[in-house]
Amino acid sequence: MHLAKEALPVKIDVPGATARQVTDFGDATPYGPLAGEFFSLGTGTDIAPLLQGLAGDACHAPHWGYLISGELQVSYTSGDRETCSGGDLFYWPPGHSVRVEHDAEVILFSPQAEHGEVLDHMIGKMSG
Numbered sequence: 001m002h003l004a005k006e007a008l009p010v011k012i013d014v015p016g017a018t019a020r021q022v023t024d025f026g027d028a029t030p031y032g033p034l035a036g037e038f039f040s041l042g043t044g045t046d047i048a049p050l051l052q053g054l055a056g057d058a059c060h061a062p063h064w065g066y067l068i069s070g071e072l073q074v075s076y077t078s079g080d081r082e083t084c085s086g087g088d089l090f091y092w093p094p095g096h097s098v099r100v101e102h103d104a105e106v107i108l109f110s111p112q113a114e115h116g117e118v119l120d121h122m123i124g125k126m127s128g
Contacts, residue, residue, distance in 0.1 A: 001091045002074075002082060002088040002090035003022060003090070004088055004089075005020065005089070008020035008021065008089065025064065025089075026064055026093070028062075031111035031114065032111065032112070033112050034110060034111060035109070035111075035112035035116070036108075037107070037109070038105075038106070038107055038108075039105070039106040040105055040106075041070070041100045041103070043101065043102055043103050044100060046097075046100070047059075047097055047099070048075075048097045050125045050126065051097055051121070053121065053125075054118065058077050058095045058096055059092075059097065059098075061094060061114035061115035062091070062111065063091070063110045064090070065106060065107050066089050066106070067084050067087065067090065067104060067106055068086060068106065069086040069105045070086055070102045070104025070105060071083060071085050071086070071101040071104065072099070073098070073099045073100075073101055074092055074096055074098055075096065075098075075099070077095040083101070086104075094114075
C-alpha cells in the first residue's frame with residue numbers, strides 16, 4: 001500500500017499548518033523495537049538476488065516509510081506489483097522485493113530483529 005501526500009485526508013488545516021493522517025496503516029503490535037533506516041539506492045538496483053534463500057525468496061520484514069525521491073517497483077510473493085514514487089508514504093507487508101527504477105532516497109521504519117536478519121542475509125550474499 002502506498003499513498004501520495006495529497007491522498008492522505010486532511011485532519012487539521014489552519015494558517016501555517018496542515019496535518020494529514022491515514023489510519024490503519026499497518027500494525028506493529030507483534031514486533032519489538034523498530035529501527036529507523038535511510039537508504040540511498042541507485043537506478044537498476046534489484047535486491048531480489050540478495051533475498052534468495054529466505055522464505056519465499058523475499059524480505060520477511062514489514063516496512064513503513066516515505067520515498068523522498070525516485071521510483072521503486074515493489075513486487076510481492078502474491079504476484080502483485082506496485083510502483084512507489086517520490087512523495088509517497090508506504091507500507092510494505094512481509095513477502096516483498098524491491099527494484100529501483102530511478103535513483104531513490106528512502107526512509108524506512110522496520111522491526112529491527114526481522115529486518116536485521118534480512119540485512120545480514122543480504123550482506124552474506126554480497127560477500128560471497
